[in-house]
Amino acid sequence: MSRLSRSRRALAVITRWLWGTALVTWRYLWETTPLHRSESVGDEWDRPPQIPPDAIDDRVQLISDGCGPLFHRRFHVRIAAAEIDADQLIDRVIHDFKHFVPTEVVDIRADEVGTQGLEVGDEMLVEMPGPWNGPVKVVHREDTLLHLVTLRGHLEAGQVQFRAYQDGAILVFEIELWARCSSRLVHFLYSRLRFAKEVQLNMWVRFCMAAVATSRGRLVDGVHVSTRRIEQPSELSAPVLSSIGES
DSSP: OOHHHHHHHHHHHHHHHHHHHHHHHHHHHHOOSOEEEEEEEOOGGGOOOOOOGGGOOTTBOOGGGSEEEEEEEEEEEEEESOSSOHHHHHHHHHHOGGGGSOTTTOEEEOTTOBTTBSOTTOEEEEEOSSSOEEEEEEEEEETTEEEEEEBTTOSEEEEEEEEEEEETTEEEEEEEEEEEESSHHHHIIIIISOHHHHHHHHHHHHHHHHHHHHHTOEEEEEEEEEEEEESOGGGSOHHHHHHTTOO
């Protein structure tokens, strides 16, 4: 890559970062969707799910590779009068992931995804405002669940699951994350300045609202966001750590 190309790319990254930051701030000032946020201290019940052993290689960025506390976050919405079911909603996520993210701030690159949508082993690059991108890989897929793990270069080390299910007449959509910061700088921005945390929150809230719109149903009682924090992830028992690839 030439010096001119590198300069242009750097300028594009900085411009996008500034634009994304301004847009996120503006949206918060005008946000009308009810947000119900809670934060609490986590415990052993906040253990991350298992990753299939054959999905782990030297590019996977495990929770044990991160630094700082472990954050277990859950975003969920309840949808009334949905015109599609849980299977169909997750099928749309699998086939058109980009449809659910705020593309004016976040971009998705998934060049190798075929007509069957995201399959186990497929990778995506989530381009976010800031000096980081978010490479992820699919490690599990079911009719009502999509499970991703972070790869080297992501600002976090962890996992995320997207799921949907019926609760009587209500369709529930959830995003659940287990992650630590990938570096001390990210830890500072996420935990101290809270900038990265708020950008992430905005993205996942928008994702949930896109799920509501895709279902053609009606949002019930806003978006619920819970955050549980474990200060010493190493205190989790050995079987949990081994289940995510640490011996």
